[in-house]
Amino acid sequence: MDRTGTGRICDDLTARQRQVLRLLVQEYVASASPVGSGTLLRQGQMGVSSATVRSELALLEELGYLHQPHTSAGRVPTTKGYRYYIERLMDNVELPAPHRMMIGHQFHQIRLNMDQWLQLTAAVLAHTTRSASVVTAPHAAHSRLKHIQLIATHDTLVLMVLVLQDGSVHQEMLAVDEQVTQDRLSVLTSQINDLFRNMTADEIRDEIAHEPPLVTGWPARVVEWFASRMQEVDLRTVDEIYQAGLANVLEQPEFEDVAAFRRLVDMMEQRQRLEVVLARTLTANGVQIIIGGERPIEEVYDVSLVLSPYGIREKASGVLGVVGPTRMPYAHVVSTVRYVARMMDGLIDEVYGEPSA
Amino acid sequence: MDRTGTGRICDDLTARQRQVLRLLVQEYVASASPVGSGTLLRQGQMGVSSATVRSELALLEELGYLHQPHTSAGRVPTTKGYRYYIERLMDNVELPAPHRMMIGHQFHQIRLNMDQWLQLTAAVLAHTTRSASVVTAPHAAHSRLKHIQLIATHDTLVLMVLVLQDGSVHQEMLAVDEQVTQDRLSVLTSQINDLFRNMTADEIRDEIAHEPPLVTGWPARVVEWFASRMQEVDLRTVDEIYQAGLANVLEQPEFEDVAAFRRLVDMMEQRQRLEVVLARTLTANGVQIIIGGERPIEEVYDVSLVLSPYGIREKASGVLGVVGPTRMPYAHVVSTVRYVARMMDGLIDEVYGEPSA
């Protein structure tokens, strides 16, 4: 792609401009204050004078990669600048061994309790990146029924516990008008299990629609309830969301401003919006970086997300990642997220992978 | 107790001092800035001059109820002042009807899904009090086994789903060395259910210790695992914790200071410490108010908690409440928390109460 031979690589920036942009982003991420030509010279030896750097800076600003808070200040990367840095300039290194060891160590010696795993994953992510983290429970798109259990908790209340192929367990209660006995429920449990085991929600819907009714009276309504609950669980793209490390981001200077922090907290608390962002990553490949001000989160310009899917697509997959300031050490965060996602892949494979038999 | 006849009631403060303290707390809660004698006079008609109020203020400060940030500022209640206000001066009114209606309305039309109920409860508490909220899942101290189900998810992995009398559902996986079949697990499921149903964790421990072993080989280890998991669940005082409304407290002026807000976030994120506080309320009667700087949370002096147990003691009970700034409209918050706790009582009774049969 180097068509001109003058250091113009790819399509737009010269080698020196790229170097300036890279140094500037790195310096800004480290120092959290606007970077001027002087600082840049001091930082990396680039063999030119400050005046040259200044003109490059002016050009980069004109091209939309940088922004100047005010005339006599240094430059700050724009969203476009971060995006360019992340995609073209950042060293995409593997997480250093000590970090890998530390993470690996924390993941050892824990029992096979999915809830604890996910909580731990969120904690580890938050801790190693000094940011907030999100982790969703693994989940399959059209999971099949593994087991249903109906339990009488009261004379007219039925507790349903639903276990799906993807390992998720769901529960809900239903009030029926008549008295129910555990004996009758146990029979019904067997019937439903025998009839619908290994079926998806859609298949169950079809089965019910076409077959003559299995039962009548309140058991029929229980079956109906079971089917609609299956459907509901099936439609959900993101199940439970685990979070950790909100306190970490409070250390960042950009969140001295309470309003800025509020945007981040809102982001974490508004489940709906968060779900949209997470769902996008669920079907993506590899680590996704969403920079504040970009598409799905235009209004939260000082927050970025580094997310990765994990698990086995179509079998049990979720999303995990980091939520932090836009001014974030992306290289480190990306490699951490990637590494933790790979770890989770391993776990999921162990738990849900193809049986050897 | 009015021994002197000069307005000295109970034991310590005169009627006028109490009036001054009450007005001051109310005014401070409303305005968020130190209250002086002038403001106090303007607020409530107390028929005395500012000089008199000043001397009362000076006395109240000497007694430790008030604090003066600096010489030329007004007074601010101390922890002791808040405590006195809450216990002796606050109007303990019922939540006004419009609020009651709004809350009641939000609670209607939701299905019997405990998870959603608790999430909603947290949201409603946070919304009506404009603070953060915490709600724990209902839970019984020594709950009996209702149902256990063992499911083969893999050739050497067993998923156990545990349903207890208190309605809680617990799950965990176990890796066994040998191949397991669902058939064998189903048999084991029936055996365990038949043998241990309606027993507490302790009873199950005893039974296992004294009876000859039910099975040998890996099924024995599954039984052992089941028993230890029961024990573990039984020992837990607080199960899942639901939170909401952290963003609300960011509106409060005292949390302009990031450090202060950090203390609150830490409070909410450090599960261990939060559990200690919540567990204390679990065994208490009625609404508990923990003021920042007081016993279990000495170091978090700008945060207060208003908590209430709910549910049926020994059968299914939890804690719910509000976490907000010490400068909090206690009367309103207390009546909200009380009202919501009563609502939850109703639900719990419906779900776990004595069967009519």
Next chain:
DNA sequence: TGTTGGCACTCGATGCTTGAGACTGCTAAA
């Protein structure tokens, strides 16, 4: 004895000015 008006005083908040410092853009020379 308790209450009150008066008064001097304190001290944070506010606003203004000023100088230092960081960084810029521009220009003319190399």
Next chain:
DNA sequence: TTTAGCAGTCTCAAGCATCGAGTGCCAACA
């Protein structure tokens, strides 16, 4: 094309005066 030099811009922190809410004290009074 690069660079040294320079004038200009703008923020920030410090210093300073002012304002005013609020205080404590005291003498006079009911």
